[in-house]
Amino acid sequence: MENWDQQTIENFRSDLLSWYDREGRAHLPWRENTDPYRVLVSELMLQQTRVDTVITYFNRFMKALPTVFDLAKAPEDQVLKLWEGLGYYSRARNLHKAAKVVAFDLKGAWPESYEDLLTLPGVGPYTAAAVASIAFNQVVPAIDGNFFRVFSRLLKIDADIAKPKTRRVFYDAVAPIVDPKRPGDFNQAIMDLGTSYMKTSDPDTLHSPVVKYNAAYRDGVEDQYPVKSKKKKPVLERYQxxxxxxxxxxxxYEKRPKTGLLADFWTLPLRPIDSIEEVDGKQLTIKPITHVFSHRKWEIWPVLQEETADPAQNQRYFTEAEQEALALPKVQHKILQGLKES
Known part of the structure; x- marks a missing residue:
């Protein structure tokens, strides 16, 4: 791993932030100010989601719920409907819980330190660092995928980023490099760098504003960083x-249990099967509807069944208009689309 002296660190900060001031994405709506509420909402939305997708969702969310107090008082159904399509709905539920803590328990007084922000529901190390640095000028590195990629190449850090303990390796290496006067801008500049000149594939390192600090590029091994062991393939599960x-x-529709995948959402009743031969009823699609979660892959066969008994306690019929008002998970939208196409 490369170790920079103090002069190199100061030069890097200057070159990075000068570039950020010239070319950073200041137009992004969550960068209009450093309100911790806006920062928290945007950071949770941006996890596992592209920036251009988040812009529309963020603007709609802020229009409906402009303050942390508005979010805290909102019904969960409204929050989930505003989040619909972003996926990973536990983020929305935790955001809602965090807003209630800030608004009701803390009377609107936000935790300002990295450590205190970690106590909010659903706020992990990266999110706490992002909010702390951007909203409260705390000097802490916000370590996400972009951060891993940028600094693994700059410093030739060969620790496996798939392992949880590696976060500490990066934290210790980069904490002295974060600009103490502009830590929020520093972290956002690294985000921008990681999605432009130093992106995962086809990076334009030669024209990067920090190319002279890139040890992996200098040594001709940039494509070997970051080091990441392969994830296990998701487990296949079949349903009718x-x-x-x-x-x-x-x-x-059937309301799913309060824990597990798609907790508390309404979906068509899903029944596990081992193979297509177990499908009971008239198949409505030629091929299964598929949906991949982080660790599971679902194959779903919609089958038409006659109305027989009354709905169970966790079931009810919804008209088309009522379905439009529901916050439905993406997999349910796929099922409905499959039914339309069939």
Whole structure:
């Protein structure tokens, strides 16, 4: 691993922030100010989601719930509906819980330190560091995928970023490099660098504003960084989705358990099967509807079944208009689209 002396660190800060001031993405709506509420919402939305996708969601969310107090008082159904399409709904639920802590328990007084921000529901090390540095000028590195990629190449850090303990390696290496006067801008500049000149594939390192500090590029091994062991393939699970209409044309839904995947969401009743031969009813699609979670892959076969018994306690029929008002997970939208196409 490269070790920079103090002069190199100061030169790097200057070159990075000068570039950020010239070319940084100041137009992004969450960068209009450093309100911790806006920072927290944007950071949670940006996890596992592209920036250009988040812009629309962020603006809509802020229009509906402009302050942490508005979010704290909002019903969960409204929050989930505003989040619909972003996926990873636990983020939305935790954001809602965090807003209640700030608004009701702390009377609107935000935790300002990295350590105190970690006590908020759903706020992990990266999010706490981002909010602390951007909103409260705390000198702490915000370590995410961009951060791993940028500094693994700059410093030739060969620790496996798939391992949790590696975060500490990067933290210790980069904490002295974070600009003490502009830590928020420093972290955001690294984000911008990681999505432009130093992106995962086809980086334009030669024209990077920090190319002279890039040890991996200098040594001709940039494509070997960051080091990351392969994830296990997601486990395949098969389901049949029961499609039942009542005499008025309303569709039967089932509320999922309060824990586990898609907790508390309404979906068509899903019943596990081991193979296609176990499908019970009239198949409505030629091929299964597929959806991949981080550790599981679902294959879903929609099957038409006649209305027989009354709905169970966790089931009810929804008209088309009522379905439009529901916050539905992406997999359910895929099922509905599959039914339309069939």
């Amino acid at each position: 989705a029961l499609v039942r209409y009542n005499e008025d044309g309303a569709l039967l």
